[in-house]
Amino acid sequence: MRARRLTGSLAGLIVLSLTAAGCGLSGDSGDGEATAGGCKVDKGNVGSGKLTGDVKGKITFQTTNLKKDFGTFFNGVIKAFEKEHPGTSVKWVDDPGDAKFTERNVADAQACTLPDVINLNKVTATALTKSGYLLNLDEKDPEASKPFVKAFWDSSALKDASGSDIHTVLPWYTGGINLTYNTDLLEKSGIDPEKPPTTIFELFEDYEKIAKSAKGKYYATMANPIWRIPADWQQMDIKVYAADGKSFTFADDPRTTEWVAWMKRLYQGGAMPKDSLSSSDDPSTPYGNGQVAYGSTNPSFVRFVKQNSPSVYDKTGVGQYPFDKLGHTSGAPQYIATAATSKNAPTALAFAKFLTNAENQLAWCKDPNVVIFPTTTESLDDPFFTAVTGNDPFSEARKVVAEQLKTATADEVVLSPAQQNAIVSQVQLAMQGKKSPEQAVKDAQDKANELLTQGS
Structure with a gap:
């Protein structure tokens, strides 16, 4: 997870x-x-x-x-x-x-x-x-x-x-967070496990390389964006809320639309299992079975792999999760x-x-x-x-x-379940090609602001 x-x-x-x-x-x-x-x-x-x-x-x-x-x-x-x-x-x-x-x-x-x-x-x-x-x-x-x-x-x-x-x-x-990855699968895709990406989009580029190499035999990660929203955006220093906290502003940053466009491209390009878009399953089990290249970012996940999948543990590498524009991690x-x-x-x-x-x-x-x-x-x-x-x-x-953790912050972006679900559902529609990324981001912000006004 x-x-x-x-x-x-x-x-x-x-x-x-x-x-x-x-x-x-x-x-x-x-x-x-x-x-x-x-x-x-x-x-x-x-x-x-x-x-x-x-x-x-x-x-x-x-x-x-x-x-x-x-x-x-x-x-x-x-x-x-x-x-x-x-x-x-x-x-x-x-x-x-x-x-x-x-x-x-x-x-x-x-x-x-x-x-x-x-x-x-x-x-x-x-x-x-x-x-x-x-x-x-x-x-x-x-x-x-x-x-x-x-x-x-x-x-x-x-x-x-x-x-x-x-x-x-x-x-x-x-x-804390870190990258956990199958070194064998990364090397097969031409990715150097010793040089982890430093931005979210660089990580997405690695996902795409894996999709092109794997051709459906395995995947980069799971598709459901619920695990990444708003965490990725926060790491990219996208302002999710206005300074006064009274409205959402993530749609004002063009990188949000770019992020959604990448998620669509990765999903439709085979970087993620098609049936994982709405699944609440995290990468734990498929990673342990060698089905995805990147596992959970939770440090305790490494112990899970060691206990349950010794052969995969022997191929597991650990690196720094991308600090991106934030410059540090937020926990x-x-x-x-x-x-x-x-x-x-x-x-x-x-x-x-x-x-x-x-x-x-x-x-x-x-x-x-x-x-x-x-x-x-x-x-x-x-x-x-x-x-x-x-x-x-x-x-x-x-x-x-x-x-x-010596420089991490506790600046947690808090979304209510209703707000998160509204945003995630719009991103899912874009990933399926049912909406353009631009429209999905606009609609997500409109729906989230409506819920914020209602106190939901």
């Missing part, structure tokens, strides 16, 4: 509903209380001034679908924190992370029952930040940025109710936030920082059951990433991703 830099979102609808409910921040009510998102909180949780108070008492910590596989690790972190801070108690709960994740957590926030420390994706964090439910770290802990890669911290700012950028989340673990880490509604905010913030510190991030990345990368500078500088030995594909993937 492609390391997706987009997330299905209910954020627009949710933010509108929260705003309509009168949520936000207010100051001291005169009795030592204030409000955050419509909930009564200690006045120290909101407004200006550093958060103060003893680190003690009970808090609740919520992760997203991690308890089954990583119980030993997180229980160890919790015990270490409780030992370091006598008198504290951390209750760990785990959300399943399904399609109702954002709705469920927004409902908890509105009911003033949001967990004290919570693992969030960007969509949910955006909604909760706009409505004042998360602790403003710029005010409450001005030095919170220190452990993190600067680019990740800078791009993790979210909009508050006034439209100002504030930090309410700590960047946590992240993935979407998971985040850790402290609820502004916490009744024990000093303890909650202390635990959030403990969980995301360099030592604990590195320790989790070393777990053999997971393929993730840290967001702290010290962790990425550890020999585990910088002194990887060997030239096997998995080692190469780790080196490639660790290096790119």
Whole structure:
């Protein structure tokens, strides 16, 4: 599966509903209380001034679908924190992370029952930040940025109710992207595996070479553009939204039409299986069977190939995914936030920082059951990433991703499911020759803007 830099979102609808409910921040009510998102909180949780108070008492910590596989690790972190801070108690709960994740957590926030420390994706964090439910770290802990890669911290700012950028989340673990390819199939097509393309269109040129060489015996990649929109456009530095976020602008860039024209040319020229245009299948299985030259861009995919297709693994190469016009990669880490509604905010913030510190991030990345990368500078500088030995594909993937994360950002372009589907469907029509690329791009932007206006 492609390391997706987009997330299905209910954020627009949710933010509108929260705003309509009168949520936000207010100051001291005169009795030592204030409000955050419509909930009564200690006045120290909101407004200006550093958060103060003893680190003690009970808090609740919520992760997203991690308890089954990583119980030993997180229980160890919790015990270490409780030992370091006598008198504290951390209750760990785990959300399943399904399609109702954002709705469920927004409902908890509105009911003033949001967990004290919570693992969030960007969509949910955006909604909760706009409505004042998360602790403003710029005010409450001005030095919170220190452990993190600067680019990740800078791009993790979210909009508050006034439209100002504030930090309410700590960047946590992240993935990355790289090219994974069958060196034999590339060489048969006259492509040098040691010289990966540096732009998206150069990658498309390689796809075309593969199609001409393979003549239907194998393919370059899968056809469904859902894995590439808006990720490719973002890497090309195509402005998907207007600066104010109130309209789509991708059709204004002629490279978008050129991108669609390339996708049509590749699909009709045999670079992609015809039956994969509307399939949700990623390249994992066909790559493992030697049916496509390029596999998933997710680094963990390399481990999948090693475990399931040893013969293909021996022919697998790993390279840098094209930076293109962006000049760096853009990813979407998971985040850790402290609820502004916490009744024990000093303890909650202390635990959030403990969980995301360099030592604990590195320790989790070393777990053999997971393929993730840290967001702290010290962790990425550890020999585990910088002194990887060997030239096997998995080692190469780790080196490639660790290096790119030092300059990566979390500038995630978020499309709602309806918006993404509307855009993808128009591109699919162009790929089938049922519309010109120019008309498909225009219609895609019109339909996406209509949905944006509706809050869908």
